[in-house]
Amino acid sequence: MLTFTIRRLVLSIPTLLFISLVIFLLLNLAPGDPMANVPITVPDEVKQRMREALGLGESVYVRFYKWMVQFFWIEPQVLIDHYFGTTFSEGKLRVISWQTRSPVMDIVVQRLPQTLWVVGMSYVVGVLIALPIGIISAYRQYSVFDQVGTFISMLGFSVPTFFTGVLLIVIFSVKLGWFPSIYDTTLVVNSWETFLAQLRQMVMPVFVLALYNASQISRFMRASMLDNLNQDYVRTARAKGLSEKVVVLVHVLRNSMIPVVTVIALGVPQVFGGAIITEQVFKVNGIGQLLITSLQANDLPMVQTLTFIFALLIVLFNLIADVLYGVLDPRIRYD
Amino acid sequence: MTEPTEKVIPGSGGATPAGALTEPVPVAPVRSKWRDVWDQFKIHKGAVLGGIVFLLIVLSVFLGPLLWSIDPSYIDIRARNQGPSLAHPFGTDQLGRDTLARMMAGGQTSVFVGITAMALSLLLGTLIGVLAGFFRKLDGILMRLTDLFLALPLLPLLLVMVMLFRAPLSAAFGPETGIFILIVTAIGLTSWMPTARIVRGDVLTLKEREFVLAARSIGTNNTKMITRHILPNVISPIMVSATLGIANAIITESALSFLGLGFPPDFPTWGRLLFDSVDYLQQYPERVMWPGVAISLTVLSVNYLGDGLRDALDPRIRGR
Numbered sequence: 001m002l003t004f005t006i007r008r009l010v011l012s013i014p015t016l017l018f019i020s021l022v023i024f025l026l027l028n029l030a031p032g033d034p035m036a037n038v039p040i041t042v043p044d045e046v047k048q049r050m051r052e053a054l055g056l057g058e059s060v061y062v063r064f065y066k067w068m069v070q071f072f073w074i075e076p077q078v079l080i081d082h083y084f085g086t087t088f089s090e091g092k093l094r095v096i097s098w099q100t101r102s103p104v105m106d107i108v109v110q111r112l113p114q115t116l117w118v119v120g121m122s123y124v125v126g127v128l129i130a131l132p133i134g135i136i137s138a139y140r141q142y143s144v145f146d147q148v149g150t151f152i153s154m155l156g157f158s159v160p161t162f163f164t165g166v167l168l169i170v171i172f173s174v175k176l177g178w179f180p181s182i183y184d185t186t187l188v189v190n191s192w193e194t195f196l197a198q199l200r201q202m203v204m205p206v207f208v209l210a211l212y213n214a215s216q217i218s219r220f221m222r223a224s225m226l227d228n229l230n231q232d233y234v235r236t237a238r239a240k241g242l243s244e245k246v247v248v249l250v251h252v253l254r255n256s257m258i259p260v261v262t263v264i265a266l267g268v269p270q271v272f273g274g275a276i277i278t279e280q281v282f283k284v285n286g287i288g289q290l291l292i293t294s295l296q297a298n299d300l301p302m303v304q305t306l307t308f309i310f311a312l313l314i315v316l317f318n319l320i321a322d323v324l325y326g327v328l329d330p331r332i333r334y335d
Numbered sequence: 336m337t338e339p340t341e342k343v344i345p346g347s348g349g350a351t352p353a354g355a356l357t358e359p360v361p362v363a364p365v366r367s368k369w370r371d372v373w374d375q376f377k378i379h380k381g382a383v384l385g386g387i388v389f390l391l392i393v394l395s396v397f398l399g400p401l402l403w404s405i406d407p408s409y410i411d412i413r414a415r416n417q418g419p420s421l422a423h424p425f426g427t428d429q430l431g432r433d434t435l436a437r438m439m440a441g442g443q444t445s446v447f448v449g450i451t452a453m454a455l456s457l458l459l460g461t462l463i464g465v466l467a468g469f470f471r472k473l474d475g476i477l478m479r480l481t482d483l484f485l486a487l488p489l490l491p492l493l494l495v496m497v498m499l500f501r502a503p504l505s506a507a508f509g510p511e512t513g514i515f516i517l518i519v520t521a522i523g524l525t526s527w528m529p530t531a532r533i534v535r536g537d538v539l540t541l542k543e544r545e546f547v548l549a550a551r552s553i554g555t556n557n558t559k560m561i562t563r564h565i566l567p568n569v570i571s572p573i574m575v576s577a578t579l580g581i582a583n584a585i586i587t588e589s590a591l592s593f594l595g596l597g598f599p600p601d602f603p604t605w606g607r608l609l610f611d612s613v614d615y616l617q618q619y620p621e622r623v624m625w626p627g628v629a630i631s632l633t634v635l636s637v638n639y640l641g642d643g644l645r646d647a648l649d650p651r652i653r654g655r
Contacts, residue, residue, distance in 0.1 A: 015482070015483060015486055018483050019483070019486060019487060022487065023492070023495075026492070026495060026496065026499070027495065027499070154635065154638060154639065154642075155631075155635065157638065158582070158631060158634040158635040158638050159631040159634070159635070160586050160589060160590065160630060160631070160634070162589070162590060162593045162609065163609065163623075163627035163630060163631055166609070166613055166616070166623050166627065167623070167627065169616060170616065170620040170623065174616060174617060174620050175620070181616075269488070273488055273489065273490040273491060274490070276490060276491070276494075276594075277590055277593065277594065280593075280594060291491060291494065292494070292594060295494055295495065295498045295596075296498075303495060306491065307488055307491045307492060307495060310488030310491050311486065311487060311488045313488075314486050314487075314488060315486055318486065
């Protein structure tokens, strides 16, 4: 199992290198000049010096190397310094945002909790809704519950999150006035009232994302349960005289969970990507919203780092899914 | 093929018509594969309904302007912010432009972007899938490429691409054509991977079949082999990918427009109309409904269509 994990880990390094190269080249070879907004009255040699100050004077491969060093060598040192009070990173140049002139990672760290709360909560809620629905729809295939569940999951799958979000705002914020339409990040939870307020502002974004995730996962769960329900071992279990509850919830469920667990792991990075839109709808200032604003401000280091973080998440969760599959299904491991 | 063609009866020579009549007549007409597919497809009520709704949407969007002749960009500032009425069944926007006309114009763009982007992604996916499945030398490298593309963060990269290339492309081809090319290319380049994987898998199994061996033994070259024998047999997964691809492309285009990174403001698409209506959410909340429902209904119908097609084209299900 350890060699399996290590092999997968080693394989993910070239993937990460390739992705960082693609992102870097896309951003750096694209037409467009970061000096475009500087007034024309600024003389050309000053502009050239400003360009060099932004680190644009060097050739592409030097810049790529330096960015890699900053991201993989200096930023972890900063993290270590922050936790242990050491001074590894003192005087070393970090990735600086062009927009705010502060280190990119500091801003990302500020924005991360909002995203994690909303996205993480919605994913947990989505999975918790999806699993029972998938199990019951498969067990009672073609029943009314199954038909309704399939229709709702098709609906949740097809209606884009930006429309569900806007629809919820129209109904619950504009017409009924139950929930606020804007997520207030400055709210500090220190009493029962603020806790309720936090809960109220999280209901809608979490529901939108949870509906979308639940509809995808419940389809997988249903299909996986259906695959297993007709297997011979289920008949054997019933023939042994086990109760229906044990057969379905222990024998079938455990085997059906194998593909579903990997699907759940693979879905996490996509949820972060999808959260870009939901954050925009509900004005949550998470990393998705940060990506949009830095794109609009042409803040290349920020965009580069954020895109790479998304890529890192995908590779990481692919790895987790692979290893989980190996843990759950011995047939994969011994290949 | 097993289709019974004209049979030459030895001995009869065609001179005695009575001899031809004694030949056993096939009891039931030979059923073609597509007939079977259609019969299975008809059983799936949701798929038929989805197909009809999608056709209706496409027809009304493209033929509707012939009946409803108000120009979508005509500004009638005195009739602004009106609710639904006989003159404007869907109401008017903040500049007095007719929402029905704008919905149809927007639908044309959205559906057209969806179909073109789907076609591009299918072309890429089929090409890479067939090449990887057919030529063993290319298989490793092309599949690694597919895996790498699957590991890219697609929505962020799509946003980055659109942001970076919109100015030069709109300068080169004009704002509308430039953005159209950009969005279609961006969606096509980021959505071909599932098709490539499915096609590759099917080609790999087809390659081991006897008819390929037979074709090879009579000296069929690779190009003919792919176009005459392989491609017609992988058409079913491609068709299913096509329907799902339209849905995906429409959603992506609307999402880009919704984030303000799509078509220019005066050029309506459903996503753009939704984005513009969100500004007036407090005063005219009903205005977001038209484009939102249109996007959702189109995607829902296409998804149901794809579901039914998948069932109908799957021989394991069709037999039952």
